[in-house]
Amino acid sequence: MPSRRSKGLIGLGVAFVAALGLWLARGEAEAPVQAAPSPPPAGPRFFGALAGDGGLAIPGDRAERRRQLLEHAQLTDHTYCSYLEGSKYPMESQPVAHNPDQLHPNQPVTEMHPMRVEGGATSNSVLLQTSQSRVYLAAGEAVAFSLRAVNAQGEVVPIVITRAVAQGMTYGASRATPQVALAFADDGGGADPVAGDNAFAGVLAPSQTGLAGFHGTIRTEVRYTAGGKNGFALFDVVYSPVLPAAWTGQVREALENGSLNFYLRLEVRQPGRYVVTGRVDDARGKPFAVATFNDVLETGTREVKLTVFGKLMTDEAPALPLRLRDVDGYLLRENVDPDRLLLPRLEGQVFASRTQSMKGVSDAEWQSEERTRYLTEYAKDRHAARAQLAAFDPAQPLPPSACAAPER
Template identity: 80%
Template sequence: MPSRQTPAAPRGWRRYALPLGLGVAALAALGLWMKGGAEQAASTVASAPPPAGPQFFGQVGGNEGLAIPNDRAERRRQLVEHVQLTDHTYCSYREGSKYPMESRPAAHNPDQLHPNQPIAEMHPMRVEGGATSATVLLQTSQSHVYLAAGESAAFSLRAVNAQGETVPLVVTRAVAQGMTYGASRATGQVALAFADDGAGADPVSGDNAFAGVLSPAQTGLAGFHGTIRTEVRYTAGGRNGFALFDVVYTPTLPATWSGQVREAVENGSLNFYLRLDVRQPGRYVVTGRVDDARGRPFAVATYNEVLETGPREIRLAVFGKLMTDETPALPLTLRDVDGYLLRENVDPDRLLMPRLAGRVVASRTKSMNGVSNAEWQSEERDRYLAEYAKDRNMARERLAAFEPGQPLPPSACAQPGAPTRP
């Protein structure tokens, strides 16, 4: 379900101890002394050939023995890494939060752009006992997963072989039933008709694709709230198989649309206002998709607020900087609006509103007049930016003090007031 995400609190940098590795020689000398005395151990260590691979031993003050690792180089490496890490954290958060969560680019939400497109799948034919057929593939489609009161879902299935050729299929049984758990009383079964006659949900007659429609409000499942499973039994390729289709159904409407939509350019953004009649109070989550004048998906606008009962108005905003950054072809079109009343700590977790499929309204705004290029501001964003900037500044100051006069690593983004070389 949609929810607001709070970024993780900034964490300070921790210093790391620098291992010297001098215990290796001490242990070796101790072992040799136990075998033949301290003088023999010293002679053996001095005459031993250097180990293969990285050389940890060498000349120290003209005598053979242990070389102290380059502490300065290691320290600099850690300081540079910390500068890069804090810079990346600051820049990533600033870039990701320049638009509000209620108005995001379409490219950031590809799974939400076309909620009313059928869900199509293809998988091996499932047979009794959990096995699958290696010779028959089943193609299925489902028009919707979530159904508000009065809405319907269409299902279809078709069998093919590995070459994509049609395999004759016959539907022998199709029933829908509400899914219950524990001590809940089981619901009755509702028979569904699947046909290949070019009528109803089946677009083409005689193509061996069978389709059926589930309309819970017109059956004994009209009062059921939850997951309804449709089980279709069929034969194909000389074997018996089955397919399952699940939908989540809401038997009552928590709110309905009044049909009134208006728009306004306010505070640098383009806002769409939709009227609704709220029957049940609570937190409502509403999502709309916005296309540009060429039909290209441009933005996803979301409303997430608590509403009281009675006539209300919600706002779906297209943020100004998002418009100036992406420069969509105007006017914009609001389409495919859906929403629900959030129910916390229960299952199902929502009561669905009727969907507004297709175009809802085309904007009259045809220019960028009044649209702002300013980044989104909020108390929370300012607070996190200040913390991340403080971490970044401290890291850069440490590196600057460690090697004065040397250039700092380049930043991935600009920050006013960043520390500079003295």
């Protein structure tokens, strides 16, 4: 299976090629950019022929032709420069700006929407505020749900929970799972932080219920009354009943090949491709990088390497030492549903680096055969487009490039 790095690079290349293809398709409908001019017809010359055809171009046609060539030159330049910039770090070590949705994986998922009533209708007079602590649950983990009702002015609408049950979602001939009743309360205990604020909370711990062996999506349905109407809310989580591997708690760091690596020891019970993600903050607590491991592991004691790429460190200049936090992961299961078995998550700070300086950290860009190949092809397209524009209108200067790096 291709690595995540390969998939990212190939995906980026396909996106650029698709954009270029759309431009060329439009250009072919108007005037081919790279097609050689047709031989001149016998007899007298006609106005409207391109300058390369030896005739005199109508000013409007010539301007349109130059506009096409200029647009093509700018597009190929943008493609080359965007890939050059976007691939200077490896996929397994990216700045937080590229992965803003992964910065805080353990924050609750909150929503607000109109109250849903029977029959699929909604009531805009009552808004329901909901929260769930997580979407994916590894074996032994629990999830907290909460809901609260307000009106359009944000004022609390009294709510009464009438029923709350959780059940595994099955399809086709699969046997239905047991229904598990959940208790929702507003007493300031358990998952409810404040008593009497009309926010009701409940907890689902599948491993302690009849759903302990279920693998897949568990749906919790909560029925309630608010504002004189009967409504319902749905909460979905994806549960893994088996741990394919377990963390030992041992972590080490190493400055290798100009990059800082964190090694987390893992006892692998089921072999296969593991995907692990960790977040890296600087010494001030500012999110700095997202580090990912994506590789095949055999059974036994193994190490998961999370890399902070050297150039990323030199470019961003984080306050040292760095801190690894909020590590999660899973064993990928291909061509089945669900497609993963979850690892137990490591919440909060996992490891504090002892590296106090940038000594030994490299500022070299990431290199690979794939990156070189893509840059070479994009550079050829860029050079050809600019040469075409220069040949068509040598009196005009070429547009400046979007990047200062030389063509490859």
